[in-house]
Amino acid sequence: MANGSELVVSAIQITAVDGELAATQEKVSRLLDQAGERGSDLVVLPEVWTGLAYSESELYRETAETIPGPSTDLLAVKAKEYGMYVVGSIYERGNDTFYNSSPLIDPEGQIVGKYHKTHLFDAPDRVDIKSGIRESDKVKAGDELPVFDTGIGKIGVSVCSDLRFPEVYRVLSLKGAQIIVCASAFLSPRIDHWEFFLRARAAENQAFVVASGQYGTEPKSGIGFVGRSMVVDPWGVVIATAPDTECCITATIDLDFIDEIRGRYPLMDQRRPSLYGIIGEESR
Secondary structure: OOEOOEEEEEEEEEOOOOOOHHHHHHHHHHHHHHHHHOOOOEEEOOOOOOOOOOOOOOHHHHHOEOOOOHHHHHHHHHHHHHOOEEEOOEEEEOOOOEEEEEEEEOOOOOEEEEEEOOOOOEEOOOOOOOOOEEHHHOOOOOOOOOEEEEOOEEEEEEEHHHHHOHHHHHHHHHOOOOEEEEEEOOEOOOHHHHHHHHHHHHHHHOOEEEEEEEEEEOOOOOOEEEOOOEEEOOOOOEEEEOOOOOEEEEEEEEOHHHHHHHHHOOHHHHOOHHHOHHHHOOOO
16 A cells, blocks of 8 residues: 555456456456455556457447446445555446546545547558457547546556557646556557557656556457556556466556656756647648
8 A cells, every 4th residue: 555655556457258247347356356455556457348349349339338337336346445546448328429438436436537538449451350440430539638636646547549649648747647547458469569658658758657458369359459467667667567367467666756757857847849839730
């Protein structure tokens, strides 16, 4: 548990099988117990840990839940039992809209807020996936990048393909994020991209990154994921990484290290925003 500036953080790595929510919830519950017994202050779950629903075109509608709902209720119980923050994404059902949403639950079991994935994964021409993937056909993109001021520090939230957009992490950092979580289902075989992006985002923003990924091959769709959940420090050093299995990884981080790194290399103070205007423009 939190000790001054030190925190215990965990990332849970699973294979969520389409249409088998009860089994997945049982698995996640067991791994949350592991994280809690290790004294975790923050636990990160993968992207759409309730099931990505790629095996059938309309399955996401059945998989989607309200927030709060059954799956967030499970997380809330564990968060309160162990006094920890828990975050991970699920398909959220709104009135007439679906989102890839990441609710952040506090140690009292309350939802602090939620993040809607902003950069949806559209890759219709991927030859290794039947019919490709167009996430935008299923869910609506969010339009905010919130940072949550919590009892353990300021937390920014990202989801999977957000990782490929450095602007997301820079905005979160400029808003004060000390820890940026990444709930992911990063597709295999691009493990080199996965680790490279995570280390780059941590180092360039001088913040901790806690990334949780789906692992292995989802048996009904045949889609594979890199797994390799990890914790990266503000220097870009991987301080914990998951083996190729379903598991919970845990690391102790020290938020004072952020100030130390930023003091040695005050990159944020050396920015020249007047040169970066094109970054905010639409692609031509």
